[in-house]
Amino acid sequence: MDGFESASKKALAFLRRKLGFQMCMVTRTEGNDWAVIHRDDQGYGVAPGDVFNWGDSFCSEMVAGNGPNIAPNSSRVPAYAASEIGRKIPIGAYIGVPLLLSDGSLFGTLCGIDPKPQPDSLADNQDLIELVGSMLSTILQMELKADEEERRAERYQAQAMTDALTGLYNRAGWDQLLVKEEARYQRYRQSSVVIVVDLDGLKETNDCLGHAAGDALIKRAATALLKASRAEDVVARLGGDEFGIIGVNCDLEGGLALCERIKLALESEGVKASYGLAATNKTIRISQALTIADQAMYQQKRQKKSA
Known part of the structure; x- marks a missing residue:
């Protein structure tokens, strides 16, 4: 057919x-x-x-x-x-x-x-x-x-590409799933959002309290991100103190709500962070949304440092 x-x-x-x-x-x-x-x-x-x-x-x-x-x-x-x-x-x-x-x-x-x-x-x-x-x-x-079943199969296959500390997808898993979601967007034009989260003060925690405390901070952040996200979302540790979330089939309004849940969940774990968010649209693909969200996160981090 x-x-x-x-x-x-x-x-x-x-x-x-x-x-x-x-x-x-x-x-x-x-x-x-x-x-x-x-x-x-x-x-x-x-x-x-x-x-x-x-x-x-x-x-x-x-x-x-x-x-x-x-x-x-x-x-x-x-x-x-x-x-x-x-x-x-x-x-x-x-x-x-x-x-x-x-x-x-x-x-x-x-x-x-x-x-x-x-x-x-x-x-x-x-x-x-x-x-x-x-x-x-x-x-x-x-x-x-059928696409939902395919997505579940993709997530299962990507389980081999996980971060040892948090159990989240690692950068390789993130990149692979991002390509898959990009293809779905091109087929159905269902919006997605990308949220980038960067932990504040991880270096200071490592320097003052030791790397075990820093690892515990990262793990609390990962737990909070999973708690705030939906089952269909992609949550990954992109490296160091940076995390990424793809809000699947989620428009800008839904993305803002997701970001707010993430903030509250991190705060409940005593984790401070900087955030960036971008949504797909006619001219912005998911890969481009990642770049925009990353830039927004770094701008927020710079503003915090200069305040």
Whole structure:
């Protein structure tokens, strides 16, 4: 059976030819971001990875029940006529159905637009469009379930690459799992965050109290990080007094909440640290988020020293 990417591309090509639309898309919505995953475009100039405002879209109105799945003439639908995206690009006709996850929550949409209004007979394709959307949702759900199993297998294999002191993934394990999560982001456009944590005062602890005390500090930090993180997150000791966390399928808001839990958990263990956080988006990959988070952490550490 085709995977989600292949099935999406075939479905988009079929619908665009069948309906005569200029563009059909498969999208992902997360917060107020509406990202294009796949598209068959013959005129709008939209590319995979483009991100638009979900609240401005016809699809947001469709999902909310304010507009129909098929609008042969979008100007006749008040919610679509008033939509912000309709002021930015010409949309004479629209189709759209939600793509759902296994728990019934919204993943994104299958949709299509054309600059010219279409005959009212376009509405006769309702069952077909719903069927295609349902099939894509089913394939997506099956693929994501298989992906969860694959992620568990990856974590099991990476257990050989652990830090002897803390039991966390070491740098090699971190690098390997980061590559895997990067590939998932490219497939599904599900956001992730990277948090970098650097312990404050480890050198002083080693110098004044001995390396055994320093090791105990590192182990308390590792325990706190695991306690604050979710089962699906990647927690690693990157080296020395530096740790990294990949918040999987986590947007910026969720990342800030995760970072706050980490701070509280470390404080409860009597561990002081500096933090940096960055989230993936249209232009920032997970590897780039790591660099940004690392820079933010060092900036915070410099500010502490100069205060």
